[in-house]
Amino acid sequence: MSASFLKRFLIFALVWVALMAALLMAIKDKIALGAEAYLYGYPLVMMETTRLQSAKYIGPENQLRLVRQFPNAQFKDVVRPNVDTLYTTAFLSMKEGPWVFEMPANDKRYELMPFMDAWTNVFASPGTRTLGNQGASFLLVGPNWQGQVPKGMTILKSPTDMVWLIGRTQTNGTADFATVHELQNRLSLTKWQQLSDKLPARTDLQKLEPSNWQANPKPASPPVAQMKALSTPDFFNRLMQLMVNNPPASEDAPLLVRLAKLEIKPGQVVQLSWLNELSFSLGRWIANQRITKVLNTKPEAGVWSSPPLNLGRYGTDYNTRAAVAMVGLGANLPEDAMYPNTTRDQQGKALNGEHRYRVHFPANALPPVKAFWSITAYGADEFLIDNPLQRFALGDRDPLVFNADGSLDIWIQASPPDQKEAATNWLPVQRGSDFLLNARLYWPDDTALKGQWKMPAVERLNK
Numbered sequence: 001m002s003a004s005f006l007k008r009f010l011i012f013a014l015v016w017v018a019l020m021a022a023l024l025m026a027i028k029d030k031i032a033l034g035a036e037a038y039l040y041g042y043p044l045v046m047m048e049t050t051r052l053q054s055a056k057y058i059g060p061e062n063q064l065r066l067v068r069q070f071p072n073a074q075f076k077d078v079v080r081p082n083v084d085t086l087y088t089t090a091f092l093s094m095k096e097g098p099w100v101f102e103m104p105a106n107d108k109r110y111e112l113m114p115f116m117d118a119w120t121n122v123f124a125s126p127g128t129r130t131l132g133n134q135g136a137s138f139l140l141v142g143p144n145w146q147g148q149v150p151k152g153m154t155i156l157k158s159p160t161d162m163v164w165l166i167g168r169t170q171t172n173g174t175a176d177f178a179t180v181h182e183l184q185n186r187l188s189l190t191k192w193q194q195l196s197d198k199l200p201a202r203t204d205l206q207k208l209e210p211s212n213w214q215a216n217p218k219p220a221s222p223p224v225a226q227m228k229a230l231s232t233p234d235f236f237n238r239l240m241q242l243m244v245n246n247p248p249a250s251e252d253a254p255l256l257v258r259l260a261k262l263e264i265k266p267g268q269v270v271q272l273s274w275l276n277e278l279s280f281s282l283g284r285w286i287a288n289q290r291i292t293k294v295l296n297t298k299p300e301a302g303v304w305s306s307p308p309l310n311l312g313r314y315g316t317d318y319n320t321r322a323a324v325a326m327v328g329l330g331a332n333l334p335e336d337a338m339y340p341n342t343t344r345d346q347q348g349k350a351l352n353g354e355h356r357y358r359v360h361f362p363a364n365a366l367p368p369v370k371a372f373w374s375i376t377a378y379g380a381d382e383f384l385i386d387n388p389l390q391r392f393a394l395g396d397r398d399p400l401v402f403n404a405d406g407s408l409d410i411w412i413q414a415s416p417p418d419q420k421e422a423a424t425n426w427l428p429v430q431r432g433s434d435f436l437l438n439a440r441l442y443w444p445d446d447t448a449l450k451g452q453w454k455m456p457a458v459e460r461l462n463k
Helices: 003-057 174-186 223-229 232-245 250-260 274-295 318-327 420-424
Strands: 064-066 085-093 099-103 115-117 122-124 136-141 153-157 162-170 188-191 357-361 369-379 393-395 408-413 426-428 435-444 458-460
Touching (some): 232 274, 274 318
Antiparallel strands (some): 064 085, 115 162, 357 408, 369 435
16 A cells, blocks of 8 residues: 555545534534424424314313313313312414403402413413402503503503413312302403493403313313424424414524524424434434423422422523423413422332321411412322312311411321321322322412422321
8 A cells, every 4th residue: 555545545534534523513513403492492382282272172262261160080181280279261362352351359369360472471460469459451462562552451462472361260169169250250351442442341252161171072182292293394384483473582582593594484484404304303302301301300308399480481491491381381470379399208208198198387387378378189190189088189278277386287198097187187199109299389478489488398107
């Protein structure tokens, strides 16, 4: 082998290695971009998927949906359903508006009527915390609306065309349904005519009242499953089309610039090359694995986990926003509600109905709230646990029995406690089955928001 041939071969080899390194670096960058873009866009596509599902199986948009009863153990449509409030919800299109939403004065029950934009940010949260007991009339408008707000009305301007109202009214058990139904009936949603100086007349035609949580036969595939079934090109095509009427925030610009270099732009058809599709598909898989790992991280022994305090206003925290959209779409602002939860006892062992447990609140150390609190037990599948009492939660609205020193014990076990007083404070679970506990603090005090107060550890009472 001549020296000149060896020299040319080495040069060729070095060039080839350099090219392969550059190609791998480009693929690596595209995979990272695909992961970031997937997490960024997931909430918007999930909201649209949920909106379509709701219109198909629950009722048309632009109508108030009044949920009239609590879910039970047979309800399997939404994980961790609550038995603290009755819902008033609606998907709204700002292209069909503006809309007038009226909340009459209410001094009977705590209520919360948050409005969420298409990116799952809460842009308005009217209710007892923000309004007190007095009522209000709101003019709900889209991002491009211009006009004069009528006297006596407060404007709520959505940054996107799609809006989701997820209202909640405090409900003190099933015996309280009649009172809460009347409060729900007084809420109204009507279309506003811009040239009219008068408020529109109320109409029940824009209210939908299914007999229970599911008005029609159950859909074949829930939104989360539909999202998983989307191909990568379909996902990004939907995302780019949805961004036309649901524009991104200004702080999203750096990511959009990077996507534009690959000809991925709002309003345009996305045509991924085979290499880009492969890279983005790998990025999507990595993103899902990352979120799953975070969600399955075991908490420290005795520590209740709480969602981050940026819920409902995520900024550029795309990871948290996507994770919440996957497992808890419709989350409230922390100042409206906090959700400490745990799957572990004080020793760090999994909660299981084979054992007996106690949650002990010292005197003057109950959950610090300005509205109310509760603790709900869920099975490992995150649905309500069937039991003879049909008791799924306990809270400050129940006739709890306090100890002589003012402290409070909540007993969590499969069989009733021996003492009658303890049975009043009994939260049933299923023998031999894993379960989790989810506390809810409505209108939490600053001591809870700042972490100065924490839920007490779950104490195992038997080996």
